[in-house]
Amino acid sequence: MSDETPAVARTIDEIRARVAGWRAEGLKVALVPTMGALHAGHVLLVETARRHADRVVVSIFVNPTQFAPTEDFTAYPRTFEADLRTLAAVAAEAVYAPAVATMYPPGAATTVKVEGPAAVGLEDASRPFHFAGVATIVAKLFTQVAPDVAVFGEKDFQQLAVIRRMTADLDLAVEVIGSPTLREADGLAMSSRNVYLSPDERAKAPALHRILQEVAAALGGDPAAAVAKGRAAIAAAGFDLDYLELRAADDLGEPRPGVPWRLLVAARLGQTRLIDNIAV
Template sequence: MKVFRDQASLVEYIAQLKKENKTIGFAPTMGALHQGHMSLYSIAKKENDIIVASVFVNPTQFNNLEDLEKYPRTEENDLLLLENIGVDIAYLPRIQDIYPTETKSKSYDFGGIENEMEGAARPGHFDGVGTVVSELLRQVQPDNAYFGEKDFQQLAIIRKLVEIKNLKVNIHGAPIFRAENGLALSSRNARLTEKEKEEALILYQTLSQVKEWFPTMDYAEIKEKVAQIFENTPYELEYFLIADEKTLKELEEKSPEAHYRAFLVVWISGVRLIDNMAC
């Protein structure tokens, strides 16, 4: 596995691969890698000649400086995992490779989906996502890029970004990778104790219950029941909602043509965890 730590050397190497007509699969990450990330590379390996991974903790998509500072950084382990899964190129850019003048996001109009859910809770977050992903796609020049459905809204944003900028890349969404007990794997899980990881199962259990209720129960009643689940726990429910998968707008009236997904954000011991599930 080749490791690049600056834009110039990466771009030069990618240009050579392009001359050889190699197809490139890419999945960007913020590090603290786990088997959920590895599942993306496993999918990519089946569909591309060369697999590229990037590790870059992007400061402009954090609204909370403390959250940025506490975000787990495990470079040595990350590189080991990437090599073992068969990644060909690991790109660990410097801040100036992504933000050459100032560490600031560009502004994007994603057609309104940036204002729903995570956008409402974290203003400017998706401008940061759009800025870093756009720059990484420009540098890596992949034919295919892979993103997990755990960050479902982010996946929708990236699809929109590619459409807006007319980028020549296919965006692939990969199913949420869960532990055997149902817990969605997340880099933030590294900040939880084993006991807290068990407690975090409340997200999966709640979403599974919502999926069971959804066909026959009124949405207002479902919301009330979810609120009750968290009422007598030490966990803070930031938000729960069911939204149209396409528009990401909260459900108002069920349509037989639409596909719906439940979204849940919970704070456990100061760690913000997200999960979602198709209804």
């Protein structure tokens, strides 16, 4: 633990110089990409990164290209000073906080096209351009920071699968590590968007995880029937369901023997969209 504020790099040259200094000392570097509004789940990502590296860089960048036209990019919570205090408490060595113009300078015309786990009818069904934005910004962060390892939360499980596929396909020399979902005491997956829930919605929200667990427990019988029952239970609990699906954990295709399975869900409570998943 430390009270020392991490160094803040605003430009590509600044973060590259800092990482180069560590490399000259023979140190291993980890990157934790975030959009800020940090909570205990992000702290777990930093702690996971610390177990795999000598120095930890946390990027804070609200990426406009992963927001759909119907989503309010300007309303995403931004708490930079509080985020710095959070990162000081877990002794992150550096924060990379570039401006939008740094990441997408005038004339920028290249994006990363992703298919495979990015096109399986889950998040991509309602957010068709989301993963191209995610893949593009992560590829840029990987080339700018050049970490040895990068840590992502398993709550965004499809995102994790997309990043792993992209990293392998583009031969990026970064080890991608998934960190387990951190939950509130009542089971709700921690998320920066939970602040949008009204008190009544917050009281209802843990039902999503509870129903996932119930479905998982029933998969040993008729999996299709268990998932159908889960969909009905989510709707009955007051959610507007986007999807509840059972998929293969490696490529998010249809479940098949010999491959671990994942149960994934997305649903709305009022104006807040919640996602979650569990291994089964």
